[in-house]
Amino acid sequence: MKKINNRTRRVFLKNAAATSLITAVGSVETIASAETQDNDRNDYGFDKVFNRIGVNSMKWDGAIEKYGKDKIKVPMTIADMDFKQMPAVTQALMERLQYEGFGYETPSDEFYQSIIDWQRNQHKLILKKEWIRNSPGVTDAIGPALRALNPTGGKVLVMTPTYSGFMHEIERVRMGIEMSPMKNISGRWEMDLVDLEKRIDSNTKCLILCNPNNPTGECWTVNELRKLGDVCIRNGITVFSDEIWADVVRAGKKYTPYASIGEKYANSSITFTSSAKVFNQPMLKVSYFYSKNVDLINAVMQNGGHHDEVNTFGIVATETAYRKGEDWMNKMNKYVEENFVYLESFVNELGELPGVTFSKPESTYFAWLECSELMQKIIQNESQTRNKDISNPENLMSDWLIENAGVQLDPGINYGIGGEGYLRMNIAVSREHLTLALNNLSRAAKMLIW
Ligand SMILES: Cc1ncc(COP(=O)(O)O)c(C=O)c1O
Structure with a gap:
């Protein structure tokens, strides 16, 4: 001791x-x-x-x-x-309940604007409504995205230790998991890009990045993300950046959106995120994903067969949290x-x-x-x-x-x-x-x- x-x-x-x-x-x-x-x-x-x-x-x-x-x-x-x-969210949900109708709905422009404003104000990330699609959960969108962008069913890259749900989702769509182990350097885990690149073959089309990383917690830096992006672009790999932990960050540390590190990186990636982790709302079932490259988004919807209907209460919760939750x-x-x-x-x-x-x-x-x-x-x-x-x-x-x-x-x-x-x-x-x-x-x- x-x-x-x-x-x-x-x-x-x-x-x-x-x-x-x-x-x-x-x-x-x-x-x-x-x-x-x-x-x-x-x-x-x-x-x-x-x-x-x-x-x-x-x-x-x-x-x-x-x-x-x-x-x-x-x-x-x-x-x-x-x-x-958060009391403001509970209050907004109770108000929505007063109107006792639960027919099909389309998320409002105000809902999308709350996402756009949150990303701009918190992370200086500029999004447009037409780049965004919804999903009940982040993982619900990753499966269709894999089907769309890894059509030959080859292996999918992950850098481990990382979120176990990625492995489950890759298995669910019957693809192979290729784990590139990270290195623990004095308590901080670092990507091993030499190892990662060795694992790529002609059938490898997608990499799932956890940014920041669950369970080890790294907020990847611009430099780390660009180096990873360069390997992926060189090998024709689309980056799926799961950024659900973006807003649960220690004082003095900084999360960097993958889509913010440069045009070519934004164009070869899709980001998946939601208000669910930071505001503790996972069962309200609403998340979103976006890409500047609308071809990628269209592929997820059409080839991947993604359904983007989300829960009424989730829409209220996300919009309220993003408007009033700072x-x-x-x-x-x-x-x-x-x-x-x-x-x-x-x-x-x-x-x-x-x-x-x-x-x-x-x-x-x-x-x-x-x-x-x-x-x-x-x-x-x-x-x-x-x-x-x-x-x-x-x-x-x-x-x-x-x-x-x-x-x-x-x-x-x-x-x-x-x-x-x-x-x-x-x-x-x-x-x-x-x-x-x-x-x-x-x-x-x-x-x-x-
Ligand atoms: C990195 C990461 N992505 C996704 C999820 C699950 O998100 P969802 O419930 O929206 O599918 C989790 C939950 O722990 C997570 O840690």
Whole structure:
């Protein structure tokens, strides 16, 4: 365990006390059954426990159904936030409900304008309405786009570790996945373009880029994106840039839209994005994709057979969030940032999670935890004492932590080559739940490493 200096410990304990650190020892802490008081309405209640049990939440109810209520204390998996919706959006949805009609609708010009204004104001990206199409979800559009632009069904490039949904979508349209592993350089993952180019053959037509990258969090720079773009253009590859994490970015870090790095890059790419991650609205089912090259867009619609009808409430939610949500977004990002600082202190400075290291990501609300030492101890323990199957060590580690800490984390291997020994932790939660989870994980890890 790392040495802790007194000042660090004092600062940490002060912060911990301010956010109700749970100090019991010996057993797994349980979650608060009731929601905590909303003591700071102006901050939208991020610090309040928002109960998500009993509303078919995939993260909460799904885990409880699978593992049992007594086992799951804090699930920290699927990419949504344990935060309440922004009041302006809830209000707009209630107003829309007052008109009790749900016939077919066409998204209004105001809806498109809210997207155009958001992209211009937040990211200096200039879009035109005719470049934009809708989709229920980002992944719902990627499948048709692959069918349209990879007609020979060849392999699709991804740089791993990256979002597992890409792999599922590529498999769903019966294409091959070609993973180019990135390199971890002092905690920041970097593209390996030499490796990437070697993997291209005459049947490789598309690359799916995650910008910023889930799960490792890099906000790719203009330089990195241009170098990648040059490889793709040289080889006739269309870039699918998934930018759903664009607005969940740490202070001082910068997301760069792929379509903003130059004309030739914009013309050989499609960008897929939505308000769903930053404003926590994935089940409202509305996203959009755009390209300056309308031939690419037309191909997705016609050859790919994409349906662009979206949900009435999703349209209201996106437009309202993009019009009124900047303050909510900034405060959410600040709260998540403070969670990262807390986590960094707990893991790296205090060494309270033995066998685990972590670097603060540039984007997303995921901590990408390097756990190979802890994993080895778990493998040793489980194979010797319980004769468990160790063929998938990341799953074994995840199951072990559910059993011994009540905390569910995503096995790193789900994100492709490079995810070995890692776990992904979603920290878009109240500080109370983060503290509870970390204390439980700490106690469990210390049973094996001390
Ligand atoms: C990079 C990325 N793209 C897409 C999605 C899913 O988006 P949707 O629900 O709009 O399909 C996620 C969800 O975690 C994601 O991380």
